[in-house]
Amino acid sequence: MNHIGLHDLVRVRATIEGRVQGVGFRPAIYRHAVNHKLVGFVRNDPGGVTIEVEGACGDVAAFFSRLRQTVPRRAEITRVLMDTLPPLGYERFEVIASETEGAVAVELPPDLAVCDACLAELHDHRDRRYRYPFINCVDCGPRFTIVRSLPYDRANTSMAEFALCPACAREYGDPGDRRFHAEPNACAVCGPQLALLGNDGVMLAAGETALREAQTLIREGAIVAVKGVGGYHLACDAFNEQAVSKLRTRKNRPYKALAVMFRDVSAVRGYFNPSAEELEELVSPARPIVVLDGRLPGKTGSLISPDTCDTGVFLPYAPLHHLLLEEFEALVLTSGNRLEEPIAQDESQALSLIRMGIADAALAHNRAIHHR
Incomplete structure (x- = not known):
């Protein structure tokens, strides 16, 4: 986007309400924004999820027109509030730290049955999570039952006691991994036993x-x-x-x-x-x-x-x-x-x-x- 001046850009902030935490919403938004060549951020907050996207007007419009078709199937969007703001010149799109101030209105995320991908790893003797009883990813695992408070971040769950090992930390921080920002992520080295x-x-x-x-x-x-x-x-x-x-x-x-x-x-x-x-x-x-x-x-x-x-x-x-x-x-x-x-x-x-x-x-x- 370096060839585009700030006067050619539009920045939109959207507040998304509903069941949007603990269902893989932020990773999905990250991929959606990157696919549309947008910069900005996504974060959890007490009211749901806040998104800021900045880019060419057509790309921003396409991002929001396809938003509901892009989010995870277990997400439920009840309301989208949007504001158009002056561009700031963001350099990249990021998942940033959650906002903790404000009235809690977001729904507690539901627990999700183990997905087929995790089951395949569970039974694969070559996988590092082979027979690990607490395997999970962004598409499955405990949510509601481990939450202490909202927003839904690892620090606000039972998993705060388990520091991620280097391998799990790499997955957690990799946008291309299905454990990108999977809050209960763990393995036999660093997780529950x-x-x-x-x-x-x-x-x-x-x-x-x-x-x-x-x-x-x-x-x-x-x-x-x-x-x-x-x-x-x-x-x-x-x-x-x-x-x-x-x-x-x-x-x-x-x-x-x-x-x-x-x-x-x-x-x-x-x-x-x-x-x-x-x-x-x-x-x-x-x-x-x-x-x-x-x-x-x-x-x-x-x-x-x-x-x-x-x-x-x-x-x-x-x-x-x-x-x-x-x-x-x-x-x-x-x-x-x-x-x-x-x-x-x-x-x-x-x-x-x-x-x-x-x-x-x-x-x-x-x-x-x-x-x-």
Whole structure:
């Protein structure tokens, strides 16, 4: 743009409101601006996202005309406020530090189920995040549950405790990387870790060993409290009648149906005949529980759904779930709490589940949960 004088330029500031933080909005805007040969900045602020673009009038107009088609599909723009300002002569387009002053109006970003790209890395033995239970990128991972305050920046989340290693820092700062400004970005070198806890908080195992031993306990009929994205769930083998019966007794939940997490869509189809609409809902980023017609075969079916002829089914949404379910076709996963109590969200509450005899062990990790 050096051949263009300031009198040939236009600068526009836009305030974008809606669900625009934690959904890959700033990286998308960065790429969009660079593609249109614009300079300026994008930043988070308490009201949403602020964009300033400067460039030739036609390029700026094209940038805004295509804005809604460019942003990530999980973003929701509710309002765009624009002002035309005198050019400043910016030299480049940047993602800059967030503005922290002002009234908070932005929506809390939602948690997003692990994406296909991260799943591929999770199972690729050549990848540095091979079998890392907390793999994520700008398109997936925890958001709502790790936020302490807004704007949505790493410093305002549970991930502030984990300093990025050089490799993760390079990804975070690289506009061409899908982890560019992915706030929960981490790896086994610098990020959260698993631990298997027993009575009185004794750590029985860590890392991959903790995962393997938790799988062994479940396979042997134990009930394990598993720390997920937003709290602890009590897990047992969905095809182990004694384990499911024990879970009902311990939770004092004799009749209400239990939800079942299946390994994948193929496993679901082995027992149910979901419609196209139900399948679409099952695999959506929210990974909701979908009620399907029918029960699992045998006595386990009536144990899981004693008062109904259908079953609440859902799919893994966290990398840890995918790893845990490698050894099982399906797990009963129900809230980690006693009747009428809130779901456990930290390790002290998980240990209470063990001491009360509800869980036999806890598969924990050290990424704090701030919202349930």
